[in-house]
Amino acid sequence: MKPPVSARPVKHSLTLRGHRTSVSLEDAFWQAFRDLAARQDMTINALATRIDAERGDVGLASAIRVHVLRDLQAMRQT
Secondary structure: OOOOOOOOOEEEEEEEOOEEEEEEEOHHHHHHHHHHHHHOOOOHHHHHHHHHHHOOOOOHHHHHHHHHHHHHHHHHHO
16 A cells, blocks of 8 residues: 655755756645656656756746656547
């Protein structure tokens, strides 16, 4: 049996272009983010760097959540 998924954000460190930063996401988003990176044959740091470069004035955690959500929605439509 899987442990319960926490609804509280969990902080993890990422490296973006050689700089460490912390991002807080809920467990479900961390798992979906890791799965998405694996499907794209990327590390989560590489995927976060790409999202960071495209995010504009939105916070990184929000940009990751939206990116993950859009990916899941696109998968559901196919």
